[in-house]
Amino acid sequence: MPAPAQPGARSDRVGDDAVYAAVFAPDPDASSAPTALTDLTAARVLILNASFEPLHVCSVKRAVNLLMHDVVERVEDSRHVLRTPSTLFPVPSVVRLKRYVRRPHRQRVAFNRRNVFRRDDQRCQYCGERAHDLTLDHVVPRSRGGPTSWENVVACCRACNARKRDRTPEEARMALRRAPLAPVFMFTAAYGILPDVDPAWEAYLPRTR
Ligand SMILES: [Zn+2]
Numbered sequence: 001m002p003a004p005a006q007p008g009a010r011s012d013r014v015g016d017d018a019v020y021a022a023v024f025a026p027d028p029d030a031s032s033a034p035t036a037l038t039d040l041t042a043a044r045v046l047i048l049n050a051s052f053e054p055l056h057v058c059s060v061k062r063a064v065n066l067l068m069h070d071v072v073e074r075v076e077d078s079r080h081v082l083r084t085p086s087t088l089f090p091v092p093s094v095v096r097l098k099r100y101v102r103r104p105h106r107q108r109v110a111f112n113r114r115n116v117f118r119r120d121d122q123r124c125q126y127c128g129e130r131a132h133d134l135t136l137d138h139v140v141p142r143s144r145g146g147p148t149s150w151e152n153v154v155a156c157c158r159a160c161n162a163r164k165r166d167r168t169p170e171e172a173r174m175a176l177r178r179a180p181l182a183p184v185f186m187f188t189a190a191y192g193i194l195p196d197v198d199p200a201w202e203a204y205l206p207r208t209r
Contacts, residue, residue, distance in 0.1 A: 150182035
C-alpha cells in the first residue's frame with residue numbers, strides 16, 4: 001500500500017484521495033462471511049471517520065498497515081495481540097482516521113425485506129414488539145394503489161397484520177410508531193450483516209444499523 005500523501009505535500013484533495021484509496025481499495029484479506037472474533041484475517045476492524053462516524057470495516061492486516069502509515073489512530077483495542085519476534089502488537093478493534101474524509105459517494109440503501117426490518121429495528125411498527133415472524137405491511141394497502149416503497153412499507157408482526165387487514169392505519173385505528181422513510185445510509189446494508197458485533201463497536205455504530 002502506498003503511503004498516503006501528507007497534508008500540504010501537494011494539496012489537501014490529493015491527501016484525501018490517498019486516504020480513500022488506502023481505506024476503500026479492495027481488501028483481499030477481508031472476509032464478508034460471518035467470522036469469529038478470533039479470526040485475525042477476517043474483516044474485523046471498524047474504521048471511523050475523524051468525526052467518529054463509522055466508515056468501513058477492514059481486515060486486521062489493513063488496519064495495522066493504516067496504523068503504521070499513521071493514517072489512523074487506535075480507538076479501541078481487541079483482547080488479541082500480534083506477536084512479532086521483538087514485540088507484542090495489540091490488535092485494534094476500532095481505529096479512527098486522523099483526517100476527515102467525505103464519503104466517496106452516497107450509498108443508496110437497497111429496498112428489500114431485510115433492510116426494511118433493519119430500518120425498523122426488527123420491531124413491528126404498530127405494536128412495537130420485536131417478533132421473529134415479522135412480515136411486511138403496506139401502510140396504504142396495495143389494493144388501494146399503495147406503492148411498494150420505503151415510504152409505504154413497514155415491518156409488522158403477524159398479529160397486527162391480521163388485525164389491520166386491507167385498511168389504512170386510520171381506518172384500522174392503528175397508529176404507526178414513526179413515519180417510514182428511506183434511510184440515507186445503513187451500515188450493515190453497506191457492509192453486510194455483522195453477526196457477532198464486537199461489543200467495542202456498539203458505541204460507534206448508529207442505532208439503525
Ligand atoms: Zn404488531
